[in-house]
Amino acid sequence: MSTPSNTSTKGTALITGASTGIGAVYADRLAKRGYDLILVARSQDKLTEVAEQIQFSTGRKVETLQADLTAPADVKRVVQRLATDASITALVNNAGIAAANKLLEADPDYLEQMIYLNVTALTRLAHAAASAFVARGAGLIINIGSVVALAPELLNGTYSGTKAYVQNFSISLKNELADKGVTVQVVLPGATATPLWGKAGVPVHSLPAEWVMTTEDMVDASLAGLDQGEFATIPALPNAADFEAYEKARLALAPNLSRREPAARYGVASQQ
Numbered sequence: 663m664s665t666p667s668n669t670s671t672k673g674t675a676l677i678t679g680a681s682t683g684i685g686a687v688y689a690d691r692l693a694k695r696g697y698d699l700i701l702v703a704r705s706q707d708k709l710t711e712v713a714e715q716i717q718f719s720t721g722r723k724v725e726t727l728q729a730d731l732t733a734p735a736d737v738k739r740v741v742q743r744l745a746t747d748a749s750i751t752a753l754v755n756n757a758g759i760a761a762a763n764k765l766l767e768a769d770p771d772y773l774e775q776m777i778y779l780n781v782t783a784l785t786r787l788a789h790a791a792a793s794a795f796v797a798r799g800a801g802l803i804i805n806i807g808s809v810v811a812l813a814p815e816l817l818n819g820t821y822s823g824t825k826a827y828v829q830n831f832s833i834s835l836k837n838e839l840a841d842k843g844v845t846v847q848v849v850l851p852g853a854t855a856t857p858l859w860g861k862a863g864v865p866v867h868s869l870p871a872e873w874v875m876t877t878e879d880m881v882d883a884s885l886a887g888l889d890q891g892e893f894a895t896i897p898a899l900p901n902a903a904d905f906e907a908y909e910k911a912r913l914a915l916a917p918n919l920s921r922r923e924p925a926a927r928y929g930v931a932s933q934q
Contacts, residue, residue, distance in 0.1 A: 668828065670696060671697065672695065672751060672752075674699065674700055674752070675692045675697040675750075675802075676699075676744060676753050677701045677729075677753075677754060677756060678703070679702070679756040679757030680683060680701035680709065680754075681708035681709045682708060682856070683857055684806060684851070684877055685701075686877075687877050688756065689701055689716055689880055690720075693756075693794065694721075696722075697752060698724070699713075699716065699723070700743070702726075702727045703728070706728045706850065707831060709727075710726060713725075713726050729771025731783040732779050732783070742793045744787060748798070750791070750794070750799065751795075753803050753804070754804045755808045757779060757781055758780045758784075759775070759776050759779055759780070760808075760818070760821050762818055764818065765818065765819055766814075773818075776821065780828070781798055781824050784828060785831065788835065790841060795839075795842075796839065796843075796844060802837075803835070804848075804849060805835075805848045806849075806874045807849060807896075808850055810825050811850060811853065812850070816827075825850075829848060830851070832893075833848075833864050835891055845888075848892060848894050849898045850894060850897075851875070851884075852896075853874045854875050854876075854880045861926070883895070884897055
């Protein structure tokens with residue numbers, strides 16, 4: 663096994679969906695940044711392969727935790743680990759599945775599974791990590807969303823809805839933990855070359871090549887965004903000011919979203 667160039671540690675990062683794609687690259691990059699790892703995914707064989715590669719290349723401690731995060735019992739096992747293992751200093755909430763077909767063409771059972779994994783499991787894990795990190799006054803939570811949170815016309819509306827949840831949940835979590843010593847980042851990738859596309863029924867090679875970012879570039883850009891103090895990182899967006907303008911416009915609605923009287927344009931006389 664290779665000897666790590668830096669034997670200091672930043673603690674342990676627990677990464678879900680870590681056997682392939684984005685999760686596996688996060689595992690490699692965070693190990694190189696000085697984290698030990700707990701890798702979570704369904705396939706023990708793939709987890710073992712990723713763990714052995716990272717241990718050999720970095721010398722970091724890498725543990726695997728086989729779990730199917732569409733199964734409540736397995737989610738509870740990972741929650742328990744997050745709640746009780748004081749060595750864990752970072753959570754990468756990456757596990758997720760997608761759908762590309764329209765609602766009327768979709769399998770409702772699959773959509774329900776997707777909602778559980780993308781929303782319920784993510785929430786349970788973030789809650790456990792946040793509670794533990796707040797108690798210790800430090801920690802990092804990275805939630806992997808998607809640009810479809812901002813573009814629900816693309817792909818499947820249920821899938822974009824789950825990612826809109828991740829976006830809104832992350833905003834609220836950031837605000838709630840702002841003075842607790844816990845860093846929250848939400849990452850909104852565009853099309854990324856991962857196995858997710860094939861499972862969603864849209865082979866990645868069928869997409870325009872200019873849309874598709876490599877997994878390595880996506881994760882490296884996201885970690886650069888973290889280093890720069892970004893809360894929301896959109897790896898493909900050329901000008902961060904565009905998203906800032908979007909957020910400014912959203913926040914400008916706030917004072918008028920809830921008022922005693924109906925808006926005058928409806929011509930409804932107030933009953934008060």
